[in-house]
Structure formats: structure tokens, C-alpha cells
Amino acid sequence: MRLEWMNLKNTLKRDMIRSKTALAVCSGILAVLLPLVLGINYYLMTVLIIMLVFIIYSSAWNFLALSGQGSLGHAAFFGLGGYASAILARSLELPPLATILLGGIFAACIGVLIGLTCVRLREWFLAMVTFGFAVITHTITAELSWLTGGWDGIPAKKLVPVTIPNYIVYEYYILLFIAGAVILTLYLITRSRVGLALEAIRENELEAKVMGINVTRYKLTAFAVSAFLTGIAGALEIHHFGYITPEVYGIDISFWPIIYCISGGLFTLEGPILGTVIITILSEGLKSFGWTYERLILIGVILILVVIFLPKGFVSIPNKLKSRLKSHA
Amino acid sequence: MDVSFLIAILVWGLYAGCIYILLAIGLNLIFGVMKVVNFAHGELLMLGAYTTFWLYILSGFNPYLVLPLAMLLMAMLGLFIERLGFRPIMGTGKLNEIFLSLGLIYLFQNLAAFLWSTSSRSIRSPYSERIVPLGSIKLPMDYLIIIIITTLFLVALQLFLKKTTVGRAMRATSQNREAAALMGINVERMDMLSFALGSVLATAAGSLWVISGQMADPYMGSIPAIKAFAVIIIGGLGSIPGAILAGLTLGIAENMVPSLMKFLAGIIGFNMSFTAWKDTIAFFILIIILVIRPTGIFGEKGE
Numbered sequence: 001m002r003l004e005w006m007n008l009k010n011t012l013k014r015d016m017i018r019s020k021t022a023l024a025v026c027s028g029i030l031a032v033l034l035p036l037v038l039g040i041n042y043y044l045m046t047v048l049i050i051m052l053v054f055i056i057y058s059s060a061w062n063f064l065a066l067s068g069q070g071s072l073g074h075a076a077f078f079g080l081g082g083y084a085s086a087i088l089a090r091s092l093e094l095p096p097l098a099t100i101l102l103g104g105i106f107a108a109c110i111g112v113l114i115g116l117t118c119v120r121l122r123e124w125f126l127a128m129v130t131f132g133f134a135v136i137t138h139t140i141t142a143e144l145s146w147l148t149g150g151w152d153g154i155p156a157k158k159l160v161p162v163t164i165p166n167y168i169v170y171e172y173y174i175l176l177f178i179a180g181a182v183i184l185t186l187y188l189i190t191r192s193r194v195g196l197a198l199e200a201i202r203e204n205e206l207e208a209k210v211m212g213i214n215v216t217r218y219k220l221t222a223f224a225v226s227a228f229l230t231g232i233a234g235a236l237e238i239h240h241f242g243y244i245t246p247e248v249y250g251i252d253i254s255f256w257p258i259i260y261c262i263s264g265g266l267f268t269l270e271g272p273i274l275g276t277v278i279i280t281i282l283s284e285g286l287k288s289f290g291w292t293y294e295r296l297i298l299i300g301v302i303l304i305l306v307v308i309f310l311p312k313g314f315v316s317i318p319n320k321l322k323s324r325l326k327s328h329a
Numbered sequence: 330m331d332v333s334f335l336i337a338i339l340v341w342g343l344y345a346g347c348i349y350i351l352l353a354i355g356l357n358l359i360f361g362v363m364k365v366v367n368f369a370h371g372e373l374l375m376l377g378a379y380t381t382f383w384l385y386i387l388s389g390f391n392p393y394l395v396l397p398l399a400m401l402l403m404a405m406l407g408l409f410i411e412r413l414g415f416r417p418i419m420g421t422g423k424l425n426e427i428f429l430s431l432g433l434i435y436l437f438q439n440l441a442a443f444l445w446s447t448s449s450r451s452i453r454s455p456y457s458e459r460i461v462p463l464g465s466i467k468l469p470m471d472y473l474i475i476i477i478i479t480t481l482f483l484v485a486l487q488l489f490l491k492k493t494t495v496g497r498a499m500r501a502t503s504q505n506r507e508a509a510a511l512m513g514i515n516v517e518r519m520d521m522l523s524f525a526l527g528s529v530l531a532t533a534a535g536s537l538w539v540i541s542g543q544m545a546d547p548y549m550g551s552i553p554a555i556k557a558f559a560v561i562i563i564g565g566l567g568s569i570p571g572a573i574l575a576g577l578t579l580g581i582a583e584n585m586v587p588s589l590m591k592f593l594a595g596i597i598g599f600n601m602s603f604t605a606w607k608d609t610i611a612f613f614i615l616i617i618i619l620v621i622r623p624t625g626i627f628g629e630k631g632e
Contacts, residue, residue, distance in 0.1 A: 070424045072368075117616060120623035123423040124366045128558050129619055132612025135555075139609045251551060255431055262428050293443035300435030307429045308417045 045168045051280045052175040053237045058272035060229035061257035067222040068202035072127040073134030075253035081107040081231025082238040086156035096157045096239040103235035104228045111227025119219040138249035153245030156238045265313030333465045338584045344472045346580025347479040351534035352557035353572040355527030361503035361567035362523035368430030371554025372437035377403045377532025378545045392452045392540045400529045407528025441547035449544035471541040559611040
């Protein structure tokens, strides 16, 4: 009897993993085919490109949250990656695809520095320090006008030269490839010892320490990886737009990934992706109706409702429905 | 730098400090009683300022006189936020509290922008032309009124917390929630009360700020609120005297440091302006303090 039960459980589990893989493959294929289906529409392609940038960015933020560190100032890394990449591409005459990596590395270095302070802090002290850090980088960038162009910003090389016909499609595929690689990497990391250690630290830092996990090192690693990916996302965005100004450090740039992660599902791989896609579609859709503030009000309300009634985000909806059906049957 | 200039900066700092103190003490009350951080406190300041603005526009009374009514209205909003927002997620983790506050920030900022547009509003104080000569310096009357009102609020709050039964119950709740509940204190009512009081103090801060010549717009709250957090971390979680001291220090430092830097740069031979750095000073102080003592100056007393 018990054995049968175990078998059943295993089959169920295998089915679930299988269906998840199938879903991942399907959405990947859909993403590849999307430009063919939609045709080459610059507005839609731009929305999709920004969506991919924010999928990378939210996944990076989520990775830091996985270690129990909720940052309120990730725009700092987003902007630092962008500025570093833009400046390097201009002064060293390097192609953007190379400087994006350098921008990420620069953001990671700064991330480790700020992380050294943050690893010892409690949740909301950390939130404050990261928020403050974003304000400070904002001011520093605006003041260093000989390097950064001050408030006016500087131009950045386009990811794909505009002279190439249908350059935006190439940009889309480059971003899709990078986003896929990032998600795969994060998947492998979270399944490895590092991911387990980070989760243990989040659940109970003291117990994790007792178990022999080097808390400081793992938290710093999370900071470095998260800042690196955020820097890459920032660099990708500014090379898409072709310019960068200090507005890239804005408070809302720090808050968007948090909104995406919470609404999608915190601490999961698919949560940030789902959250970014749903909220972006909602936001862009309402924008096309001419709703400017209304859509942000709605997003605020959704965020509040999700935190209170659906703490595991949109990804938990299927399971919730299933268990409700089961309890009725 | 001459002495009267220094004193003028000191008074400026004192006035800015009053705003930070009012905000920080509200945050401290909420944190003390509920152990919850309301990151949306700046939005209460903003809504409070707008409430006073509209009451003033619609009634035409002296803005200082409509302030109590605005405070009463905002106290009700504070009650609602606690009851509908924070109570359901109490005890589900600190990150959730931060996320809920984020939702509130989005909701309130954009609601204000939607209802009243993003253009800045100001209240013309009836005393804006008056200047009180105080020795060699000239002090705007409004600053003096604000410093006096803040002092009155602080004294009243202290009396309430120390002398009244409800105030004692609040302090008991913040010292030990379980024990307070066992002693028959309705701790959930204390939560609502602390939120209402925090909201009232934020309203006072926002309104006084706008009356004294600052502009009100839907995004005015974020920076002062975040500075108020810095203040309560610097002064110690849950400590009211600490918040007063730290608020005054921050207000004065913010006005003093840029002039001091300019002066120092002038000695070396640079002519630079450091006014853009004003808003970052609080965070530099905050980061330096947290690097030295990760639990804040007064440790984990409130935790």
C-alpha cells in the first residue's frame, strides 16, 4: 500500500517536472517565433526587448532575494553597468557586445564593495543602505559631468547598427539569447549547492551557520552575481536606446523588478519571468488606452493584493486552483 | 565664513531637523509597537500636505488653523492602512512588509498624480513676509512657528506616553507584546493607534513644510521619508530622544556640510559648489554608521 502510494507520488512528481519542462520549451519556441507572427513592428519589438531586459534584471534581483537580501537600490547597478559600458564603448572603440560584459563586471565589483556592508545587516537596514546607495550614485554620476555628461547624459552605441535593415529583429534575438543564457545559468546555480546554501541562509541564518555554511561568502556571491546580471541588463537597455542619462538611477527603476518578482512569485525561477510578462502586457495595454496614472495605481493595488492574498505570486495560482478542486471533490 | 552666517545655517538646520523629527518619531512609534517598517511613510507626509492644501484653498482660513482638521482626517487614513494592509501580513516576514509599503507608495503617489496632477502646489503663509530679528540674524516667522509647534507636539506626545493609561499601554506593548497582551492590553488596538499617531505626525511634518514655502507634489515624500529612516537608525530604533537628537544633527549637518566643503575647497583653490550633495549626506552618515555598527548605534534594543 505504502509502496503504491510512493509510486503514485513519484509519477506525479515526474509528470510535474515533465510538464514544466514542456512549458519551458514551448515558451522558448514561442519567444523565437514571436517576431515572425507579429511581423516587424518597431513599437512591439521595443516592448519585447525592454521586457527581456527586465526579465534579466528581475531574475537578478530575485537571485539576491533568494539569500534573504531584499535590495531597494538595484537601479544603482543597472545604471553603473550602463554607464561603464557606454563610456568604454565610446573611449575604447569596442563593440557594445564586449563592453556589456565589462559593464557587468564593473557593476559586480561595486556590488561586492556595497555587499561587504550589507551582508551583516538586517532586512530593512539593508533596504535603506541599498536605497541610499542608489541616491549617492545618482548624485556622483550627475556631478562627474566631464565623464558622464552630467544631467544631459551621453550617447551610447547601438547594439546593432541602425544601418542594417531590420536591425531591431537582430537586437531581439541577441537579447533573447542572452536572457535564455542568464535564466539557464540561474537555474543551474539554484539547483547546485550554492542555491541550497542561499536558501538555508534565507530560512535561518544562524542554523545555516551552525551547519557549516560560510554565510558571508555566500551572501557576497549572491550580491556579486546579482549585480553582474543587473549591470548587463542595464548595459543592454542603454545600448538599445542609444543614450544614457542619470534618470537610469530613478527610484522606479529600483522598484520595477521588485514588483515583477513579487507578483510573479518570489524565490522561484519562473516567477520573475511570468511577473515581468504579465505586468508589462498589462501596463503597455493600459497605456495604449491613454491610462497613465491609472495603470500605476492598478499595479500598486495588484502588488498589495498579491502580498496579502497570494504571497507566492501568480505561479502559485494553478496549485491553488488544484487544491481547491481537490477539496471540493 | 562669519558667525552670523553660521548661525543662519544653524537655524535652517533646526527648521529642517523639525520636519525630520516629526517624521522619524512617527516611524519610531509604529516600529516600537508593531515592529513593522512603514516605507510608505513619506506618502503619508505627501497626502497630509495635500489635505492641508485643499482645506486651506477651500476654506480660505489660516493654514495653521486647518492643520488640526487635516491631522484628524489623516489619522483615519492611518487606521485604515493598518487595519486593511499591515495587520493581515503581520508575522509573515520582514520582506513582505517592505513589499506592501512599496505597493502603498505606488498607489498613493499615482493616485495623487491622477487626482491633482503632478504640478507643484504651495500654500502662502500669512506670515511669509514677517521676519523676527534675533540678535544679528533675521529669522523668518514661519520657521519660529514651526520650531514652536514641533516642540509643543513633542511635549504633548511625551506627556501622553508617560502620564496617560493608553500611553503606558502603548509603551508596554512596544516593550513586550506578549506580556502586554497577557496583562489585558488590546495590542491590536495599540497597533492601530500607533499608525494613526504616526500618520498625524507625518501630516504635521508635510503641512508645516509646505506652509513654510516648500512645494507640494505627488513625489515630495520619498526623500524626506528615507532621511527619516536614516534618522531613526542613527538615533536608535524606538528611541524618541535619540530620534530628536539625530534629526537635529542631520538637519544641521545637511546645511552645514556643503558650505563647509565649499569653504575647504576654496582654501585649496577650487571654486566648487556642493549643494547637489545635500540629499546624500544622510546616506553617507547612515552607511558609515552601519559599517561600524551593523545594528545601529543603539543596538538591537527594539528587536
